[in-house]
Each structure stands twice: as C-alpha cells, then as structure tokens.
Amino acid sequence: MDTFATKLLSWFDQNGRHDLPWQHPRTPYRVWLSEIMLQQTQVRVVIPYFARFLAAFPTLPDLAAATSDEVMAQWAGLGYYARARNLHAAAKRCVELHGGDLPRDFDALHALPGIGRSTAGAILSQAWGDAFPIMDGNVKRVLSRVHGIAGWPGLPANEKQLWALAQAHLPATRLADYTQAQMDFGATLCTRANPSCLLCPISADCVAFRDGLTEALPTPKPGKPLPERSAVMLMAFDTAGRILMQRRPPVGIWAQLWSLPQADDLAGARHWFDAHLDGAFDDADALPDTPHTFTHYRLHMQPLRWGRLTARAAVGDNDDLRWVAPGELASLGLPAPIRKLLDA
Known part of the structure; x- marks a missing residue:
C-alpha cells in the first residue's frame, strides 16, 4: 500500500x-x-x-x-x-x-x-x-503541498498532474x-490557513513543509474585484397582509425559486408595478440597501415596500405570481437573502 x-x-x-x-x-x-x-x-x-x-x-x-x-x-x-x-x-x-x-x-x-x-x-x-x-479543494491543497506543485491547481496542466497523483x-x-x-x-489538519504541520502524519514527506512553502501552496487563483450590481426589490402587501411573490425564471440566479419581484432600476420597478398592481408607486417606503455577495458579483438589493395594495387580474391568472400569507412562506423555496429581507 x-x-x-x-x-x-x-x-x-x-x-x-x-x-x-x-x-x-x-x-x-x-x-x-x-x-x-x-x-x-x-x-x-x-x-x-x-x-x-x-x-x-x-x-x-x-x-x-x-x-x-x-x-x-x-x-x-x-x-x-x-x-x-x-x-x-x-x-x-x-x-x-x-x-x-x-x-x-x-x-x-x-x-x-x-x-x-x-x-x-x-x-x-x-x-x-x-x-x-476524488479531487475536491481539500485534496488539491494536500497534494499541492505534499508534492510541491506550484501554480493555481485549476490550470489544466496542474489539474492533470494532480489527478495522476490522486490515482497513484x-x-x-x-x-x-x-x-x-x-x-x-x-x-x-492541512487547512488553507495555519495548517497544523507539527501534528501532521505525512509532514516528513511534504515538500511544502520541508521548503517552508505551506502558506504559499497551493497557489491562489488570480483575483479580480467583484463587479457591483443593483436591483430594486418590490415588497408589496395586500389588504389581508399577504405579500406578492414571483417565481424566478428557469435559468440564472435563484432559478425556479420564489422571490420578490425585481427590477434593474426605479424605472423598471415602476413599469412592473403599473402592469401588475393597483396603487400609487410613489407611496413606497424605501428600506435600507441590503447587499449580498455571490461568487461572481455583489448585489445591492434596494427594497421598496407598499401596504394595502390590490392586484390586477393578471396576478391571479399567472402561475409565477402568488399572494402568500407570512405563515406560508416556509413552504416555498426562498433564497436565503430574500428570507432574511422578509424577516427583517
């Protein structure tokens, strides 16, 4: 063995x-x-x-x-x-x-x-x-250190080498x-930061430990700043205290989950509001900006809140729009940031 x-x-x-x-x-x-x-x-x-x-x-x-x-x-x-x-x-x-x-x-x-x-x-x-x-992040880190493999493990040449070592x-x-x-x-034990090398059973065979490279290996992925995006979230309540929820499209962020209706900007939010709800868009209460970081960008959610609204007939006829009582929200698949926003 x-x-x-x-x-x-x-x-x-x-x-x-x-x-x-x-x-x-x-x-x-x-x-x-x-x-x-x-x-x-x-x-x-x-x-x-x-x-x-x-x-x-x-x-x-x-x-x-x-x-x-x-x-x-x-x-x-x-x-x-x-x-x-x-x-x-x-x-x-x-x-x-x-x-x-x-x-x-x-x-x-x-x-x-x-x-x-x-x-x-x-x-x-x-x-x-x-x-x-297998080749998860833990395995990449351990093999990169033990064998002294420099360079980001995600590079095709490095990944090929790591797979061969894992097989061997x-x-x-x-x-x-x-x-x-x-x-x-x-x-x-062989964690990304502050690995416990003195307790490690394979430190005697580890190139990174021998050469003082445990903090340098594996080589991090080249970084770049996260793009910033904004979205207006429409938080509309009807006279019964139910909130209007919309199913997300089948592809993209939060695909097929239930969320608040969303627009790219205030003009888009006004257009959506006028198409689906009876009421005055300008009566909205602006709630604090809520940021959420995804893998590839940071989203700033800007919630607008209305109470005692009524919906146009299109809401009742649309499978992707639904008035939901607060007690029923748990039965829907909601993204965690939206659930936190509603709880707040």
Missing part, C-alpha cells in the same frame, strides 16, 4: 469523522445526497439540511416524484441552487434509465446532471468501495475510509 495512503488511513482511524449521518447507513442515495450538499458547503451546515431532506424524500424515487417547489423548499437556504435542480433532474433520470437506483458505473454516473468526475469517484468509492480518486495514491482496500480521510485531513 502507498505510504501516503497508509499514513492517512492511520490518522483517520484516530482522528477522522466516523459518525456523520450519511455514513450510517452508507447507501448510494445517502452518499450522493451528501456529496452534492457538501459541494462548497461545510459539514456543520449540511447536517441539518441532510436530515430534513431525507425526511421529505427518503428514497431516490421519492425525490424523483417530488415537484420542483417541494425540492426547492427543502433546499432553501443552502445556496448554490443549481445543485438542487441537478439533483432532482438526476433522480428523474435514474428512474427512467436505471430502475430507480444510482448506476454503479463511472460513465453512467458521470453522465447524470450535477455529477462531475470527482463526485462520481466519491460516490463509487464510498457507496461501493470502488477504486476511484489509491490504496487497494478501504476506499470509503480513504476518501473520507482525504476530506477530513484537508478540512481539519
């Missing part, structure tokens, strides 16, 4: 996470769900969402049979909503093509929406013990534990 894998597994036996909810029982469906939720999200955040999602959709066919609104309502607040849409689409495809189960075949698994090379490897190794490498380090047995060990090691 590769000494890297041997030392990592020995460390995992003493220090790894052995009681995560998706490990008991470790089924393909539970492993898949956890892997999707854990993409760009920390374990402590995922655990309660995982429990609620499983309670709502205990099996893959249950997820496939759910409506988009039901899925988004359970995912709301976890962010990166394309993950939920892909999860739902993949479940439907598994029912159509694979008898309601995840396929135990790399190419078939990789072909499902939302399952990339690393996620496919993680599912196969953890659910079935098959020998496939695979042990012959205990693939599920090894996969978890890599993630735990990077998350708790």
Whole structure:
C-alpha cells in the first residue's frame, strides 16, 4: 500500500469523522445526497439540511416524484441552487434509465446532471468501495503541498498532474475510509490557513513543509474585484397582509425559486408595478440597501415596500405570481437573502 495512503488511513482511524449521518447507513442515495450538499458547503451546515431532506424524500424515487417547489423548499437556504435542480433532474433520470437506483458505473454516473468526475469517484468509492480518486479543494491543497506543485491547481496542466497523483495514491482496500480521510485531513489538519504541520502524519514527506512553502501552496487563483450590481426589490402587501411573490425564471440566479419581484432600476420597478398592481408607486417606503455577495458579483438589493395594495387580474391568472400569507412562506423555496429581507 502507498505510504501516503497508509499514513492517512492511520490518522483517520484516530482522528477522522466516523459518525456523520450519511455514513450510517452508507447507501448510494445517502452518499450522493451528501456529496452534492457538501459541494462548497461545510459539514456543520449540511447536517441539518441532510436530515430534513431525507425526511421529505427518503428514497431516490421519492425525490424523483417530488415537484420542483417541494425540492426547492427543502433546499432553501443552502445556496448554490443549481445543485438542487441537478439533483432532482438526476433522480428523474435514474428512474427512467436505471430502475430507480444510482448506476454503479463511472460513465453512467458521470453522465447524470450535477455529477462531475470527482463526485462520481466519491460516490463509487464510498457507496461501493470502488477504486476511484476524488479531487475536491481539500485534496488539491494536500497534494499541492505534499508534492510541491506550484501554480493555481485549476490550470489544466496542474489539474492533470494532480489527478495522476490522486490515482497513484489509491490504496487497494478501504476506499470509503480513504476518501473520507482525504476530506477530513484537508478540512481539519492541512487547512488553507495555519495548517497544523507539527501534528501532521505525512509532514516528513511534504515538500511544502520541508521548503517552508505551506502558506504559499497551493497557489491562489488570480483575483479580480467583484463587479457591483443593483436591483430594486418590490415588497408589496395586500389588504389581508399577504405579500406578492414571483417565481424566478428557469435559468440564472435563484432559478425556479420564489422571490420578490425585481427590477434593474426605479424605472423598471415602476413599469412592473403599473402592469401588475393597483396603487400609487410613489407611496413606497424605501428600506435600507441590503447587499449580498455571490461568487461572481455583489448585489445591492434596494427594497421598496407598499401596504394595502390590490392586484390586477393578471396576478391571479399567472402561475409565477402568488399572494402568500407570512405563515406560508416556509413552504416555498426562498433564497436565503430574500428570507432574511422578509424577516427583517
């Protein structure tokens, strides 16, 4: 067995996470769900969402049979909503093509929406013990340091080298534990900042530790300032205290979630208001600007609030517009920033 894998597994036996909810029982469906939720999200955040999602959709066919609104309502607040849409689409495809189960075949698994090379490897190794490498941010960081690989890991040449190393380090047995060990090691010991090198079981083999490069590796992605954007959010209440909500388009930010009607500027907001609501646009109360940072830009939400409005007939005839009582908001899939805005 590769000494890297041997030392990592020995460390995992003493220090790894052995009681995560998706490990008991470790089924393909539970492993898949956890892997999707854990993409760009920390374990402590995922655990309660995982429990609620499983309670709502205990099996893959249950997820496939759910409506988009039901899925988004359970995912709301976890962010990166394309993950939920892909999860739902993949479940439907598994029912159509694979008898309601995840396929135990790399190419078939990789072909499902939302399952990339690393996620496919993680599912196969953890659910079935098959020998496939993974390549999440933790693994990139650990391998870059251990092997002294300079340059941003996302560059094609570096990524190819890292995949080859990940494949070479695979042990012959205990693939599920090894996969978890890599993630735990990077998350708790070989961290991005202030790694615990003195406690590291592989520091004697680590180029970055030997050469004093642990803070420099892996090389960060070249940065650039986030663009700033603004949007006017229309917060309209009717005489019964219900708020007008609009379903987002099927593509783009917050796709298919329910949100407040939105316009790019005041002129657009006035046009939308006049087309859908009876009342005076200029009677709005301007609420404080609320910023939210996405991966690629920062959005400044500028809420306008009206009370005791009535809607034109088009609202009642439109499946993507709905008056919602405050107590019913929890049943809708709402983006976390919108939920915070409404709570405030």
